[in-house]
Amino acid sequence: MNFDFNEKxxxxxxxxxxxxxxxxxxxxxxxxxxxxxxxxxxRKLGELGFVGLPYSSEYGGSDAGYLEYVLAxxxxxxxxxxxxxxxxxxxxxxxxxxxxxxxxxxxxxYLPPVLSGxxxxxxxxxxxxxxxxxxxxxxxAEKKGDRYILNGLKCFSTNGPLADYFFVVASTNPExxxxxxxxxxxxxxxxxxxxxxxxxxxxxxxAQVSEVIFDNVEVPAENLILEEGKGFMLAMKTLDSGRMxxxxxxxxxxxxxxxxxxxxxxxxxxxxxxxxxxxxxAFKMAELEMQIEQAKLLLYKAACDxxxxxxxxxxxxxxxxxxxxxxxxxxxxxxxMLGGNGYMREYHVERMMRDAKITQIYEGTNEIQKLVISxxxxx
Amino acid sequence: xxxxxxxxxxxxxxxxxxVIGELNDGKIHPVTVELIGKGKELINNLTGKKLNVIIIGYxxxxxxxxxxxxxxDKVLYVEHNLLKSFNTDYYVxxxxxxxxxxxxxxxxxxxxxxxxDIGPRIAARLGTGLISDCTELEIDSSDGKLIQTKVSFGxxxxxxxxxxxxxxxxxxxxxxxxxxxxxxxxxxxKIELVIPKLSENDTRLNLILxxxxxxxxxxxxxxxxxxxxxxxxxxxxxxxxxxxxxxxLNGEVGASRVPIEAGWIDSSHQVGQTGVxxxxxxxxxxxxxxxxQHQAGMxxxxxxxxINKDPNAPIFKICDYGxxxxxxxxxxxxxxxxxxxxxx
Amino acid sequence: MIRSNxxxxxxxxxxxxxxxxxxxxxxxIMIREGLPCVMNPDDKNALEEALxxxxxxxxxxxxxxxxxxxxxxxxxxxxxxxxxEVILINDLSFAGSDSLATAAILAAxxxxxxxxxxILCGMQAMDGNTGQTGPQLAELxxxxxxxxxxxxxxxxxxxxxxxxxxxxxxxxxLNMPVLLxxxxxxNDPRIPTMMGVMKAYDExxxxxxxxxxxxxxxxxxxxxxxxxxxxxxxxxxxxxxxxVSTIIEGEDEKEMAKSLAMKLSELNLI
Numbered sequence: 001m002n003f004d005f006n007e008k009x010x011x012x013x014x015x016x017x018x019x020x021x022x023x024x025x026x027x028x029x030x031x032x033x034x035x036x037x038x039x040x041x042x043r044k045l046g047e048l049g050f051v052g053l054p055y056s057s058e059y060g061g062s063d064a065g066y067l068e069y070v071l072a073x074x075x076x077x078x079x080x081x082x083x084x085x086x087x088x089x090x091x092x093x094x095x096x097x098x099x100x101x102x103x104x105x106x107x108x109x110y111l112p113p114v115l116s117g118x119x120x121x122x123x124x125x126x127x128x129x130x131x132x133x134x135x136x137x138x139x140x141a142e143k144k145g146d147r148y149i150l151n152g153l154k155c156f157s158t159n160g161p162l163a164d165y166f167f168v169v170a171s172t173n174p175e176x177x178x179x180x181x182x183x184x185x186x187x188x189x190x191x192x193x194x195x196x197x198x199x200x201x202x203x204x205x206x207a208q209v210s211e212v213i214f215d216n217v218e219v220p221a222e223n224l225i226l227e228e229g230k231g232f233m234l235a236m237k238t239l240d241s242g243r244m245x246x247x248x249x250x251x252x253x254x255x256x257x258x259x260x261x262x263x264x265x266x267x268x269x270x271x272x273x274x275x276x277x278x279x280x281x282a283f284k285m286a287e288l289e290m291q292i293e294q295a296k297l298l299l300y301k302a303a304c305d306x307x308x309x310x311x312x313x314x315x316x317x318x319x320x321x322x323x324x325x326x327x328x329x330x331x332x333x334x335x336x337m338l339g340g341n342g343y344m345r346e347y348h349v350e351r352m353m354r355d356a357k358i359t360q361i362y363e364g365t366n367e368i369q370k371l372v373i374s375x376x377x378x379x
Numbered sequence: 380x381x382x383x384x385x386x387x388x389x390x391x392x393x394x395x396x397x398v399i400g401e402l403n404d405g406k407i408h409p410v411t412v413e414l415i416g417k418g419k420e421l422i423n424n425l426t427g428k429k430l431n432v433i434i435i436g437y438x439x440x441x442x443x444x445x446x447x448x449x450x451x452d453k454v455l456y457v458e459h460n461l462l463k464s465f466n467t468d469y470y471v472x473x474x475x476x477x478x479x480x481x482x483x484x485x486x487x488x489x490x491x492x493x494x495x496d497i498g499p500r501i502a503a504r505l506g507t508g509l510i511s512d513c514t515e516l517e518i519d520s521s522d523g524k525l526i527q528t529k530v531s532f533g534x535x536x537x538x539x540x541x542x543x544x545x546x547x548x549x550x551x552x553x554x555x556x557x558x559x560x561x562x563x564x565x566x567x568x569k570i571e572l573v574i575p576k577l578s579e580n581d582t583r584l585n586l587i588l589x590x591x592x593x594x595x596x597x598x599x600x601x602x603x604x605x606x607x608x609x610x611x612x613x614x615x616x617x618x619x620x621x622x623x624x625x626x627x628l629n630g631e632v633g634a635s636r637v638p639i640e641a642g643w644i645d646s647s648h649q650v651g652q653t654g655v656x657x658x659x660x661x662x663x664x665x666x667x668x669x670x671x672q673h674q675a676g677m678x679x680x681x682x683x684x685x686i687n688k689d690p691n692a693p694i695f696k697i698c699d700y701g702x703x704x705x706x707x708x709x710x711x712x713x714x715x716x717x718x719x720x721x722x723x
Numbered sequence: 724m725i726r727s728n729x730x731x732x733x734x735x736x737x738x739x740x741x742x743x744x745x746x747x748x749x750x751x752i753m754i755r756e757g758l759p760c761v762m763n764p765d766d767k768n769a770l771e772e773a774l775x776x777x778x779x780x781x782x783x784x785x786x787x788x789x790x791x792x793x794x795x796x797x798x799x800x801x802x803x804x805x806x807x808e809v810i811l812i813n814d815l816s817f818a819g820s821d822s823l824a825t826a827a828i829l830a831a832x833x834x835x836x837x838x839x840x841x842i843l844c845g846m847q848a849m850d851g852n853t854g855q856t857g858p859q860l861a862e863l864x865x866x867x868x869x870x871x872x873x874x875x876x877x878x879x880x881x882x883x884x885x886x887x888x889x890x891x892x893x894x895x896x897l898n899m900p901v902l903l904x905x906x907x908x909x910n911d912p913r914i915p916t917m918m919g920v921m922k923a924y925d926e927x928x929x930x931x932x933x934x935x936x937x938x939x940x941x942x943x944x945x946x947x948x949x950x951x952x953x954x955x956x957x958x959x960x961x962x963x964x965x966x967v968s969t970i971i972e973g974e975d976e977k978e979m980a981k982s983l984a985m986k987l988s989e990l991n992l993i
Contacts, residue, residue, distance in 0.1 A: 049917030062917035492888040499855035503862035508954035583867040588894035708976030716984030
C-alpha cells in the first residue's frame with residue numbers, strides 16, 4: 001500500500017493551486033455577492049487541460065485519471081466552491097456518460113468543445129417531481145423517424161444557463177418507469193431548447209443553476225447514448241462518478257476553511273495570548289483535522305477504485321458522505337472560531353459554510369448515500 | 380577548450396583601490412560618493428595604497444573635477460565620443476583595458492543596473508572574481524585581503540567571500556548602504572585624462588533610442604517596497620503624502636480597508652485578506668491599526684515599519700520598527716531624510 | 724519575417740524556495756527543513772519569453788541547467804511548459820563552482836549544443852543573488868548581451884531590444900546570436916497544460932532528459948568546481964529574522980523619523 005502521490009499528481013496539485021490563485025482567488029467574494037460566473041476562468045481551466053483530466057487525448061482530454069481530476073477539484077474548491085461544482089458537472093456529469101458509453105462519433109463531436117473549455121456542459125435529470133426518485137421523470141422523448149421529439153422541463157441544472165451541450169435523461173417509454181428512461185446529448189442550438197428560471201441560491205452563488213425547457217426539440221437519433229431504456233443506468237453510473245467530484249468539492253471547502261481558521265487562531269490574540277493556546281480550540285482543530293483526513297482517504301480510495309477498474313459505487317458514496325459532512329462541520333466550526341469576524345464576508349468562511357450545505361444535498365443527498373451503502377451491505 | 384582566462388600574475392603587481400564612478404545626465408550618482416567614503420575607510424587599513432576614481436563618458440572633465448572635493452588621490456576620466464551613451468561593449472572594453480594597464484588591487488562599483496551589466500563581464504574578461512550586491516566590506520588585517528559580505532537566500536543568509544588568488548578583487552555595492560564621503564570646499568588630488576582605444580568595430584550594439592524613464596509601473600504584489608495608508612490619514616489628501624513617500628522609495632502605494640471604503644483611493648490598492656497579498660522587502664504602514672484582515676495581506680513582508688498615533692495599535696506587535704506619533708509630522712521628515720541619503 | 728529554424732537556449736537553475744521560509748511561532752527561528760526546490764523565478768520568466776517566441780515564430784527551445792540529479796525536476800517543469808529539449812549538466816567535479824566557473828561550464832555545454840540564435844537567462848537567482856552568470860556567459864561565448872530586457876522584437880536575424888536602467892530606457896538593434904537577461908517584470912509565466920504535465924513527468928519525459936558530465940564537455944576541470952573558482956565563501960551565517968518590535972524613541976517626530984531613516988539605510992532597504 002502506498003500513500004504517496006506520484007510526480008504527475010504533485011504537479012496537478014501544484015498547477016491547480018497556481019491556477020486557482022491566479023484566476024479564481026481575485027474577486028471570489030464579489031462573484032458570490034453578485035452571482036457572477038467567471039466564464040474566462042472556466043475557459044482557462046479547459047485550455048490548461050483540467051476539464052479533460054480523466055479522458056483520452058483523442059477527445060481533447062489529458063490522459064490522466066480520476067484521482068488527478070479529484071485532486072484538481074479539491075484544490076479549486078479550497079478557494080472557489082462554485083467553480084469546483086461547475087467544473088465537476090462539466091467533467092463528470094456531462095462528459096462522463098459520453099466518454100464512458102458514447103459512440104466514437106459522439107465522443108469526437110461532443111467531448112472536445114467542453115473539455116477544451118470553449119463550451120460548458122450540463123446534466124439534466126432532476127425535475128420538479130423527480131428528485132432522489134428518478135422514476136418520477138416525465139420529460140418525454142418520442143421517436144419520429146430518425147429523430148426523437150423532446151418535451152419537458154428540467155430543474156436545478158448546474159451550468160444550465162451557460163451550457164452549449166446537455167446530457168438529458170428522458171422517458172422513451174413511460175409505462176416502463178425507470179426502465180423506460182434513455183440518455184441523449186442535446187445541443188443548446190437545437191430549436192426549442194430554452195432556459196427557464198435562474199435560481200437564486202443560498203450558496204455556490206457564482207455557479208449558474210437554472211431550469212432547462214425542451215419544447216418540441218428535434219434530437220437526431222444518433223444522439224441517443226447506448227439504446228433506449230439505458231437512461232437510468234447511465235444516470236446512476238454518471239452520478240457515481242459525479243459524487244467524487246462533489247466529494248472533492250466538499251473536501252476542498254473543508255480544507256480551505258480549516259486553513260483560514262488555523263491562521264486566525266495563530267494570529268488572533270485574546271486575553272493576552274493567541275487563540276490556539278486555548279485547549280478547547282486546539283482540540284477542536286485536532287478533531288477537524290482527523291475528520292478531514294478520514295474523508296480524504298475515502299475519496300482518494302474511491303478515485304483509485306475507479307482508476308483501477310474496480311467497482312466504485314459504494315466507495316464513491318462513502319467518500320461523498322464523509323467529505324461533504326466534513327465540509328459542513330469544518331465550516332460551521334470555522335465561523336464559530338472566527339467569532340464576529342467569521343460572520344463577515346471578507347473572512348470567507350461564512351461563504352464556505354453556505355457553499356458547504358449544498359454538497360450534502362446534490363448528486364444524491366447524504367441520506368441517499370446511506371441507502372446506497374446499506375443496500376450494498378444487505379444485498 | 381573553453382578556458383576561463385584566470386589571471387595568475389604576481390599579486391604584488393596590483394595596488395590601489397578604484398571606484399568606478401557613475402554619472403547620470405552629468406550628475407554624479409550618490410553611490411559613487413558612498414563608495415569613495417568606503418574606499419577611504421579601506422585604505423586606512425592598507426599601507427601605501429591610493430584611492431582613485433574612474434569615470435567614463437564624453438565631456439566628463441567637469442564631473443572629474445567635482446570629485447576632487449571628496450579627498451581622493453586621483454580621478455581618471457576616460458573620454459571618448461563613443462562613450463557618450465551606455466554601451467556594454469564600449470564600456471567593458473574601456474574599463475577592462477584600463478584595469479589591465481594600471482592593475483588596481485580592488486575595484487568597487489555601485490550595484491546599479493549599468494554596473495551589474497558590465498561588472499560581471501569585465502570580471503570574466505579579466506578572469507577574476509566579483510562579489511555582487513555587497514553590504515559590508517572590510518580588510519582582513521592578517522593578509523590584507525578584502526572580505527566582502529552580502530545578504531542572500533531571500534535575506535535569510537549573510538555570507539562573506541574572498542577572492543584569494545586573483546586580482547583585482549571586484550565588488551558591486553548596494554546603493555544607500557555605505558556612508559558618503561564628506562565634501563570639502565578644497566579640491567585635492569589630481570585628475571588624469573585617459574583616451575581609450577575604441578572604434579566602432581568594438582561593438583555589436585546599435586543604439587536606436589534612448590529615453591528618460593517615466594515612473595515605473597510596478598504591480599503592488601511584485602513591489603519591493605510598499606507604503607500603505609489607513610484610517611489615520613483622515614482624508615483623501617493624505618494619500619498625496621503616502622504617494623510622495625512611495626515615490627522617493629521607488630515603491631508602490633497600498634491601503635487598508637477604511638480608505639478604500641471611504642473612496643480616498645481606488646480599491647486596486649487594497650492590501651489584506653480582501654485585496655492583494657504583498658511580500659515586499661519593506662512595508663510601511665502609516666495610520667493603519669493593523670486589523671487581522673490587513674495583517675493577513677502583509678505579515679510576510681521582510682521588514683515592517685509602523686507609524687501610528689495609538690501606542691496600543693496591534694500593528695506595533697508585528698512590526699520591526701514602530702514610531703508612535705503623528706504621521707503628518709513623521710512622514711515629511713522621513714522623506715527629507717531619505718532624499719538626503721540618496722542625493723547630494 | 725523570421726528564420727524558421729530559430730533556436731533558443733534558456734539557462735535555468737533550481738533553487739530552494741526562499742519564499743517558503745517559515746518562522747517557528749514559539750522560538751522565532753527559521754524552519755529550514757523540507758524547503759521545497761523550485762525553478763528560479765527570473766529563469767521562469769526567461770523560459771516564458773522563449774516559449775512566447777516558440778508560439779510566435781516556431782522557435783526551438785532548449786532548457787539547460789546545471790545541478791544535482793534532483794535538478795531534473797526543473798527540466799521536467801520546463802518540458803511541461805513547452806521546452807523541446809532539456810539538458811542537465813551534472814558532475815561531482817562541478818559542485819561548488821562560483822559564477823564565473825558556472826558560466827564556463829554552461830559555455831562549454833552551449834558549444835556542444837552547437838548552433839543557437841539566442842540565450843535567455845534570468846537576471847538573478849533568488850538563492851545566491853549574484854546576477855552574474857548571464858553577462859559572464861555572454862563574455863565567454865563572445866556574444867553581445869542585453870540585460871534587464873523589457874521589450875523584444877525580431878526581424879530576420881536582427882533583434883530590437885529595449886532594456887531599462889534605474890532611470891533610462893535604451894533600445895538597441897543587434898544581430899543574433901545574443902544573450903538576454905530578464906526578470907519578473909517582462910511577462911507572466913504560463914501554467915503548463917495537464918497534457919504537458921502528463922508527458923513530461925512520464926518515463927518518456929525522464930528519458931528525454933540529456934545528462935552531460937565533465938567528460939561530455941570540452942572543459943578544463945581545473946578551472947571549475949570549488950578548486951577552480953576564483954571566489955571562496957569565507958563564512959556564512961543566518962541573518963536574524965526573528966521579528967522583534969522596536970519602538971523608535973525620540974524627542975519629537977522629526978527625530979524619530981531621522982532615526983528610522985538611519986535604520987532603514989543600515990538595513991539596506993532604502
